[in-house]
Amino acid sequence: MKRIINTVSTALASVGAVAVILLMLHVCADVVARNVFVVAIPGTSDIVARYYMIALTFLPLALTEQKLEMISVDLVNSVLPNVFQKLLLRAVALISVGVYGVLGYLTWLTAIKSFHAGTFIMVENTRIFVWPTYFMLPLAFAAAGFICLMRCICAVPGHQNLHKA
Numbered sequence: 262m263k264r265i266i267n268t269v270s271t272a273l274a275s276v277g278a279v280a281v282i283l284l285m286l287h288v289c290a291d292v293v294a295r296n297v298f299v300v301a302i303p304g305t306s307d308i309v310a311r312y313y314m315i316a317l318t319f320l321p322l323a324l325t326e327q328k329l330e331m332i333s334v335d336l337v338n339s340v341l342p343n344v345f346q347k348l349l350l351r352a353v354a355l356i357s358v359g360v361y362g363v364l365g366y367l368t369w370l371t372a373i374k375s376f377h378a379g380t381f382i383m384v385e386n387t388r389i390f391v392w393p394t395y396f397m398l399p400l401a402f403a404a405a406g407f408i409c410l411m412r413c414i415c416a417v418p419g420h421q422n423l424h425k426a
Contacts, residue, residue: 266411269404270323280316284309304384311382311391319397323404326357354412361406368398 291305325331338346372395380392 270327274321274324277317277320280313284313304389307382307384311394315394315397319401322401323408326405326408351413354409357409358406361402365399365402372396372399
């Protein structure tokens with residue numbers, strides 16, 4: 262199970278990393294084209310906003326959850342006994358499962374609607390289909406929620422055994 266979690270979260274984060282590289286190459290090509298050839302690459306800002314930014318923002322979410330690198334404030338937690346710290350960690354993970362579950366479900370419904378509608382944007386009389394990007398959100402939320410669920414189920418003091426293969 263740990264190997265599957267590692268593989269999925271790393272694969273999603275890798276797609277996010279590739280999106281960063283593609284974003285940089287695309288924007289640099291657009292800047293060069295504007296300054297050298299006085300022609301912009303059509304749809305650059307739309308593709309950046311609709312594809313690259315979604316991928317680089319949400320797909321690494323599972324890896325962030327797995328490595329426990331989410332933003333947290335430990336004002337009270339550090340003074341609590343270990344037993345309460347573990348309970349609090351599991352409670353937060355359980356709440357996260359619920360939040361990711363709701364977000365995943367709602368974004369899945371939106372993705373299905375966009376797929377059936379064939380959602381696209383028009384850029385200089387050209388259709389750019391954007392419905393595939395709607396599926397990135399439920400995928401990211403489902404993966405992050407699954408990792409939080411595993412954190413609730415596993416006996417994990419500090420969660421080291423969840424993110425070690």
